[in-house]
Amino acid sequence: MSVKIEYHKFDVVVFGAGGAGLNAAQVASQYCSTAVISEVYPTRSHTISAQGGISAALGNLEEDHWHWHMFDTVKGSDYLADQDACEYMTKLAPQYIIELEHIGVPFSRTPEGKIAQRPFGGHTAEFGKRPVKRACYAADRTGHVMLQTLYEKAVAQKTQFFSEFYVLELLVNDGAVNGLLCWDIQNGGFHIFHAKAVVFASGGCCRIFKTNSNAHINTGDGLAVAMRKGFSWSDAEFIQFHPTGIYLAGNLITEGVRGEGGILLNANGERFMEKYAPTIKDLAPRDIVSRSMVKEVLAGRGVGPKKDHVLLKIDHIGAEAIMEKLPGIHELALVFAGVDCTKEPIPVMPTAHYQNGGIPTNYKTHVIKGFGSNPEETVPGFFAAGEIASASVHGANRLGTNSLLDLVVFGRTAGEEAAKYANSISFVPLAENAGQEGVELLQKFLNSNGENTFGPVYEELRTVMETNVGVFRTEELMTEAKEKLQVIKTKMDNFRVNDKSSIYNLELIEALELNNMILVSQALTECALLRKESRGGHAREDYPERDDANFLKHSEVTLDKDGNIVVGYRPVRMKPLTVEPFPVKPRVY
Amino acid sequence: MSKFVTFEIFRYDPEKDKEPYYQTYKVEIRRPGMLMLEGLNQIKWEQDTTLAFRRSCREGVCGSDGINVNGVNMLSCMTKIEDLGSDHLVIQPLPGMPVMRDLVTDVDDFFEKFITVKPYLIRKSPAPDKEFYQSPEDRKKLDGLYECILCGCCSSSCPSYWADKKYLGPNAFLRAYRYLIDSRDEGAEERLPILNDKNGVWRCHTIYNCVEACPKELNPTKAIVGIRQMLLERQY
Numbered sequence: 001m002s003v004k005i006e007y008h009k010f011d012v013v014v015f016g017a018g019g020a021g022l023n024a025a026q027v028a029s030q031y032c033s034t035a036v037i038s039e040v041y042p043t044r045s046h047t048i049s050a051q052g053g054i055s056a057a058l059g060n061l062e063e064d065h066w067h068w069h070m071f072d073t074v075k076g077s078d079y080l081a082d083q084d085a086c087e088y089m090t091k092l093a094p095q096y097i098i099e100l101e102h103i104g105v106p107f108s109r110t111p112e113g114k115i116a117q118r119p120f121g122g123h124t125a126e127f128g129k130r131p132v133k134r135a136c137y138a139a140d141r142t143g144h145v146m147l148q149t150l151y152e153k154a155v156a157q158k159t160q161f162f163s164e165f166y167v168l169e170l171l172v173n174d175g176a177v178n179g180l181l182c183w184d185i186q187n188g189g190f191h192i193f194h195a196k197a198v199v200f201a202s203g204g205c206c207r208i209f210k211t212n213s214n215a216h217i218n219t220g221d222g223l224a225v226a227m228r229k230g231f232s233w234s235d236a237e238f239i240q241f242h243p244t245g246i247y248l249a250g251n252l253i254t255e256g257v258r259g260e261g262g263i264l265l266n267a268n269g270e271r272f273m274e275k276y277a278p279t280i281k282d283l284a285p286r287d288i289v290s291r292s293m294v295k296e297v298l299a300g301r302g303v304g305p306k307k308d309h310v311l312l313k314i315d316h317i318g319a320e321a322i323m324e325k326l327p328g329i330h331e332l333a334l335v336f337a338g339v340d341c342t343k344e345p346i347p348v349m350p351t352a353h354y355q356n357g358g359i360p361t362n363y364k365t366h367v368i369k370g371f372g373s374n375p376e377e378t379v380p381g382f383f384a385a386g387e388i389a390s391a392s393v394h395g396a397n398r399l400g401t402n403s404l405l406d407l408v409v410f411g412r413t414a415g416e417e418a419a420k421y422a423n424s425i426s427f428v429p430l431a432e433n434a435g436q437e438g439v440e441l442l443q444k445f446l447n448s449n450g451e452n453t454f455g456p457v458y459e460e461l462r463t464v465m466e467t468n469v470g471v472f473r474t475e476e477l478m479t480e481a482k483e484k485l486q487v488i489k490t491k492m493d494n495f496r497v498n499d500k501s502s503i504y505n506l507e508l509i510e511a512l513e514l515n516n517m518i519l520v521s522q523a524l525t526e527c528a529l530l531r532k533e534s535r536g537g538h539a540r541e542d543y544p545e546r547d548d549a550n551f552l553k554h555s556e557v558t559l560d561k562d563g564n565i566v567v568g569y570r571p572v573r574m575k576p577l578t579v580e581p582f583p584v585k586p587r588v589y
Numbered sequence: 590m591s592k593f594v595t596f597e598i599f600r601y602d603p604e605k606d607k608e609p610y611y612q613t614y615k616v617e618i619r620r621p622g623m624l625m626l627e628g629l630n631q632i633k634w635e636q637d638t639t640l641a642f643r644r645s646c647r648e649g650v651c652g653s654d655g656i657n658v659n660g661v662n663m664l665s666c667m668t669k670i671e672d673l674g675s676d677h678l679v680i681q682p683l684p685g686m687p688v689m690r691d692l693v694t695d696v697d698d699f700f701e702k703f704i705t706v707k708p709y710l711i712r713k714s715p716a717p718d719k720e721f722y723q724s725p726e727d728r729k730k731l732d733g734l735y736e737c738i739l740c741g742c743c744s745s746s747c748p749s750y751w752a753d754k755k756y757l758g759p760n761a762f763l764r765a766y767r768y769l770i771d772s773r774d775e776g777a778e779e780r781l782p783i784l785n786d787k788n789g790v791w792r793c794h795t796i797y798n799c800v801e802a803c804p805k806e807l808n809p810t811k812a813i814v815g816i817r818q819m820l821l822e823r824q825y
Contacts, residue, residue, distance in 0.1 A: 040645055040651070040653065041653075041696065041700065041739075043651070043652065043738075043739050044645050044646070044651040044652060044653045045651075046645070046646065046651075048646060048650050048651045048738075049646050049648065049650055049651070097720075098718075098719060098720050101720040101721060102710075102712075102716045102720070102721065103709070103710055104709060104710030104768070104771070104773070104774075106728065106731045106735050106771070107720075107728075108728065109723055109724065109725045109728045110725075111725060112722065113722035113723050113724045113725070113727075114719075114720060114722065115720050138735075141650075141735075141736065144650055144736075144738075145735060148739075149709075152708045152709040153709055155704050155708070155709065156707075156709045186689060186695075215645040215646040215647065215651065216644055216645050216646075216647060217645050251647075251648050252648075328650075331649070332648060332649075335622075335624075335648075335649070335667055335669070336622075336648070338621075338622055453634075453638050454634060454638065455633070455634025455635055455638070456634075458634070459634075497638070498638045498639050499638060499639040499641075501602050501604045501605065501639075501690070502604060503602060503603055503604050503689065503690045504641045504689055504690035504691075504693045505641070506633075506640075506641045506642070507633075507638045507639060
């Protein structure tokens with residue numbers, strides 16, 4: 001290649017600086033040289049937006065057990081989660097939350113000074129009998145305090161950061177992952193990070209939907225980069241639509257609002273969740289609440305001139321409680337809905353929020369192949385944690401607060417495992433053509449002079465995904481989406497990036513992200529079409545029942561050598577580490 | 590209703606521009622309550638794709654998108670255009686920081702100063718098996734401090750920060766104080782000498798720009814006063 005590439009060598013390279021990436025990095029830094037590559041400065045990662053809490057059966061306010069938490073997680077996943085990973089996560093939760101507190105996370109407190117806990121959707125006592133206070137929180141800024149504290153801890157551990165670096169290619173040699181090719185956004189220029197172990201912690205992809213709660217950066221880059229090398233994306237069709245997105249804006253109103261006593265109302269002022277989930281009502285899991293809201297609207301009981309949304313009422317808990325426990329929500333409702341929630345209800349509708357699936361791993365965060373006769377076989381040098389990964393503890397539907405727990409537990413595990421792995425091997429040499437693919441990809445867009453630009457193509461993409469692959473799905477809608485996505489994809493061959501500068505070229509980055517989002521959307525749609533059942537966050541109007549005989553299995557999607565999307569399946573790991581498996585049952589609340 | 594507002598934006602690409610200039614765009618107000626970030630995205634996605642600016646969470650918590658509009662620092666994602674009370678908005682990068690490109694500033698120095706004050710819990714004695722017990726009253730002392738989003742609007746509004754490149758600035762002090770008054774922290778003796786340095790809290794001239802500029806309505810000056818009290822009590 002004729003281009004100049006700067007080379008770096010680290011034992012462990014972490015892609016992404018959200019909670020999972022930072023926790024992996026701060027742990028790995030204690031054992032070996034570690035670098036973090038991030039598109040944004042670490043404190044600007046999307047973990048910052050997490051609001052309501054992080055769950056652990058600490059039992060600070062009432063009796064609780066990790067086994068109950070494990071049950072809720074498995075049931076919440078509509079039995080698609082891997083039970084070994086669920087046991088691992090829920091059992092370690094109390095210890096790792098205490099560890100977070102010890103490094104400085106300013107949790108809210110109980111009167112006696114313990115970490116405060118609140119109820120959250122789907123979290124119950126005694127295997128489903130009643131809601132339980134399990135979500136540890138810092139007002140409604142739980143992700144904010146965790147991300148900043150983890151960043152500060154990583155700084156204290158002398159982790160090296162490469163901020164505003166964009167990942168173009170995952171480097172692989174003879175089956176072993178051994179580095180990343182990146183673009184320096186600030187100064188231009190290619191960099192290869194040669195590593196013994198690579199940890200993917202680059203977050204999710206929900207920017208592909210028009211109405212979403214995600215940051216601009218959540219474009220599924222990690223998924224696309226991995227799929228281009230033939231690595232799998234597990235359970236791609238399971239997107240979490242969070243029930244309480246601010247109407248029209250999509251920004252999130254935490255489930256903690258309902259945890260603190262908030263209720264959902266339709267146009268008749270009815271608390272409709274009593275009908276859909278008689279036991280835990282408004283604290284049912286997110287997939288169920290989102291579908292219930294859409295059903296109310298479709299039945300003509302929506303509010304507003306268009307009767308197209310519902311209301312979230314919280315003013316009855318009092319202004320003082322709101323300002324103490326939910327101050328951030330108050331601000332968001334004011335700015336994005338023009339509503340003072342201490343006096344009026346907040347207009348809400350479901351918003352694309354979280355990617356339940358991800359790059360498949362075992363419960364120790366080693367990436368597994370997902371495909372073939374031995375799908376659990378690990379990939380040398382490759383680890384993943386957080387939203388990009390799928391251990392899988394979320395299956396078809398994630399419980400609220402389990403995302404922060406996932407990134408803490410599996411982020412930490414990835415740091416330990418990657419460091420241990422790196423210290424046990426020597427560097428795998430870079431392949432002869434390492435980075436060539438990524439360099440060509442960037443140059444294709446930087447030099448592009450066609451017709452299409454980011455704005456209109458992105459608008460088209462996110463509209464298709466929202467309209468055709470949203471909360472309720474059908475064969476017809478998704479077949480149409482598939483065709484439209486193919487047309488959108490061809491637009492990238494006639495693309496134009498006007499900005500030719502190498503200094504902070506945001507247009508170039510958006511083009512690369514759009515290219516990734518199209519691939520991610522196609523892969524997701526393909527898996528959604530093939531899953532002819534309704535489970536968790538994947539609701540098919542044409543197949544309204546769960547079909548365990550045919551679909552109690554993980555879907556796996558990737559690209560073959562010719563760049564075609566291929567889908568396969570992998571059994572769910574039903575056997576926990578020590579306890580008895582939770583048998584598959586109908587999921588009612 | 591359709592109304593247009595003028596965005597006069599600072600432009601500079603060091604690769605091709607000899608010096609910065611201002612470029613004018615008409616932004617269509619498409620809904621009541623439209624935000625500055627929507628205006629910037631409208632320009633970028635529909636009019637001029639080459640405009641560079643930072644943004645991420647678009648809900649006022651990641652701190653990426655501090656900009657200066659008509660002389661005031663703010664977050665583009667949380668500022669309603671209608672609240673600015675003008676049809677002509679002059680938009681500049683945050684002042685007092687080197688400009689990298691258009692509205693994008695070099696924030697490395699800002700983060701280094703933040704790190705200088707040891708912004709993490711320092712413990713000398715061993716931690717308990719359970720969490721540290723912290724009373725709700727002690728926890729309340731962190732309110733008004735821990736909510737900082739590291740956007741830089743405060744330091745970038747501070748004349749002392751502009752004048753003295755080594756001055757740590759209000760943001761670093763706010764974070765230092767957040768740890769100094771945390772009942773779990775034992776790092777005062779490590780942190781206070783840094784804050785007592787000539788680039789430390791004594792260089793604040795209580796101009797209060799930082800308080801005005803903070804989009805989260807925090808009060809760095811109060812933190813500076815608190816640190817000064819701690820220093821005086823210890824008679825450094």
